[in-house]
Amino acid sequence: MNAGIRRIGVQCRVLAVAGVMCALSLFTACHRTPDEQQIRQAIESAASAARGNDAKGVLAVVSDDFTGNDGDFDKRELGQMLALRALRQDRTGVLIGPISFEHKSLPRTRSGGDRIVATFRLTLTGGKAGELLPDQVKVYDMTTAWRREGGEWRCYDASWSR
Numbered sequence: 641m642n643a644g645i646r647r648i649g650v651q652c653r654v655l656a657v658a659g660v661m662c663a664l665s666l667f668t669a670c671h672r673t674p675d676e677q678q679i680r681q682a683i684e685s686a687a688s689a690a691r692g693n694d695a696k697g698v699l700a701v702v703s704d705d706f707t708g709n710d711g712d713f714d715k716r717e718l719g720q721m722l723a724l725r726a727l728r729q730d731r732t733g734v735l736i737g738p739i740s741f742e743h744k745s746l747p748r749t750r751s752g753g754d755r756i757v758a759t760f761r762l763t764l765t766g767g768k769a770g771e772l773l774p775d776q777v778k779v780y781d782m783t784t785a786w787r788r789e790g791g792e793w794r795c796y797d798a799s800w801s802r
Contacts, residue, residue, distance in 0.1 A: 676741045679758050679786050679793050687734040695722035703789060703796035710799065725766075733765030756786045756793070762800070778802065 673681075682701040689697025699719055706715040725732060737760050744755040759782060766776045785797040 675754075675756060675788075675793065676758075679741070679756055680739055682786075682793055682795070683736060683739065683758065683760070683784075687736050690722070690732050690734045693722070693726035693730070693732065695719055695726060698722055701793075701795055703787070703794040706796055706798070708798045708800075730766055733763075735763040735765075737761035737763070754788060758782075758784045758786060760784075 686698045686701045689695075689700070699715065699722070702715050702718065704715060706718065707713065708718065739758050739760040742757045742759075744757060762780045762782045764776075764778045764780070766778075780800040780802055783799045784795050786793045786795055788794075
């Protein structure tokens with residue numbers, strides 16, 4: 641009889657562990673990274689790519705119809721500027737200040753209606769490779785507009801001022 645009770649005890653423990661694992665897998669499957677965190681990660685990813693002169697990495701978070709400073713700048717021009725910096729082997733230091741978020745709800749369109757505006761201070765330092773100290777420091781107040789495209793948040797508009 642003791643063997644039967646032990647076997648039931650073992651089976652109960654196995655079932656309990658399996659139940660906990662199922663609950664954890666359901667929690668992680670249902671848990672979604674908050675939109676603000678996804679955008680923060682995209683901004684940090686672009687900053688890291690800029691530090692490494694990786695134009696494709698920066699452009700990965702930018703929408704195809706991106707515009708900057710009220711249409712003065714588009715995705716192609718951004719890519720050209722980043723490629724030129726990489727060819728010159730310039731060092732780029734990128735510091736991102738605290739990011740604040742504002743949700744905007746627009747009428748539903750084919751690309752969705754949710755938009756988020758992220759604002760932050762961007763500090764860029766630059767100079768030629770091999771120099772000890774940067775020869776340039778520029779600080780910009782950034783306002784970036786984001787929308788979800790294919791499950792990913794992409795920056796479709798940005799404005800900046802010194």
